[in-house]
Amino acid sequence: MRIKFWGTRGSYPAPISSEDIRKKIIRALSLANGINFSDNISIEKFVDEKLPFSVTKFYGTNTSCVQIYESESDIIICDAGSGIRALGQEIVNKYKPGAIPAIHIFLSHLHWDHISGFPFFLPAYIPGTKINIYGFHPFIKEYLVKQQDPAFFPVPFDGLSADISFHTLEINSAFETAGIVIKGILQNHPGASYGYSFEKDGKKIVYSTDAEHNENMNNDDSPFVEFIRNADALIFDAQFVFLDEITDKKDWGHSSSVTGVELALRAGVKNLFLFHTEPTDDDKTLDEILQKTILYSSHHLTSDNLNILIAYDGLVFEV
Numbered sequence: 001m002r003i004k005f006w007g008t009r010g011s012y013p014a015p016i017s018s019e020d021i022r023k024k025i026i027r028a029l030s031l032a033n034g035i036n037f038s039d040n041i042s043i044e045k046f047v048d049e050k051l052p053f054s055v056t057k058f059y060g061t062n063t064s065c066v067q068i069y070e071s072e073s074d075i076i077i078c079d080a081g082s083g084i085r086a087l088g089q090e091i092v093n094k095y096k097p098g099a100i101p102a103i104h105i106f107l108s109h110l111h112w113d114h115i116s117g118f119p120f121f122l123p124a125y126i127p128g129t130k131i132n133i134y135g136f137h138p139f140i141k142e143y144l145v146k147q148q149d150p151a152f153f154p155v156p157f158d159g160l161s162a163d164i165s166f167h168t169l170e171i172n173s174a175f176e177t178a179g180i181v182i183k184g185i186l187q188n189h190p191g192a193s194y195g196y197s198f199e200k201d202g203k204k205i206v207y208s209t210d211a212e213h214n215e216n217m218n219n220d221d222s223p224f225v226e227f228i229r230n231a232d233a234l235i236f237d238a239q240f241v242f243l244d245e246i247t248d249k250k251d252w253g254h255s256s257s258v259t260g261v262e263l264a265l266r267a268g269v270k271n272l273f274l275f276h277t278e279p280t281d282d283d284k285t286l287d288e289i290l291q292k293t294i295l296y297s298s299h300h301l302t303s304d305n306l307n308i309l310i311a312y313d314g315l316v317f318e319v
Helices: 018-031 040-049 084-094 140-147 223-227 242-246 257-267 283-298
Strands: 002-007 065-070 074-078 102-106 130-135 163-168 175-177 180-187 193-200 203-208 233-237 271-275 307-310 316-318
Touching: 002 084, 018 283, 065 084, 065 193, 065 203, 074 084, 130 140, 140 163, 180 223, 193 223, 223 257, 233 257, 242 257, 257 271, 257 283, 271 283, 283 307
Parallel strands: 074 102, 102 130, 130 163, 203 233, 233 271, 271 307
Antiparallel strands: 002 065, 002 316, 065 074, 175 180, 180 193, 193 203
């Protein structure tokens, strides 16, 4: 399986501003102070090898959308936040009309940052495209239709040309599509959110966003620890810093990188992706959070077995 992140921010999109770019230029020049560049090649080498990620790139702007799998016959997607617009553009550029693989979208829940991109998803406008939308909430179609009410959007849901079908999943039953076994878990979040695990050929990916983990996470029989057990990749809600998670923002339904490390190490997870990041945090702040999280993890005896990354729009990871 191949993970591609199309939207990684929480709550609302976080577009990069001219001031953000200005700060990056200032940091780059300060880090280059005193260096004599003989040609463009030496400049490019400095940019590629010496400047940190937060200076040369950015952690992304769009809300939740992750592509889990793609073949000639099937594409599997988690959530339809604003990131799904760019994914839809890539699909229509890559495949001819009538040859688009069946699209399977698994929704964690129906908060707007997880569905707001669907009206802009181009495959939904192409006749012959098969789109399956899955979730544990029984009213998914009702809310997607409401989102495209003429008061909010110019094209009503019934104006979409694709063949769109809805599937309500059962929490205690495994589901299979495209040769991938999919399971769900109920998560602590206002309005109820659900996490998903995807297993194929001995590999396991867990998508768990919009979830708060309380003191029960420390129980030996924690259902979530068992759900993520031995995952090759855990995509984990890390919107808050730990102090906010347990104080001012308790019961808001989100988690932190510290909690992600604790759970991942207990469950033997190989790769932890910090996801649904705070939209007001700039790239420098997120870089600092990543470094502090890695430092925190290093104090655990089993930390060498855990790779920690911050998910960003455009990141690709092979499992």
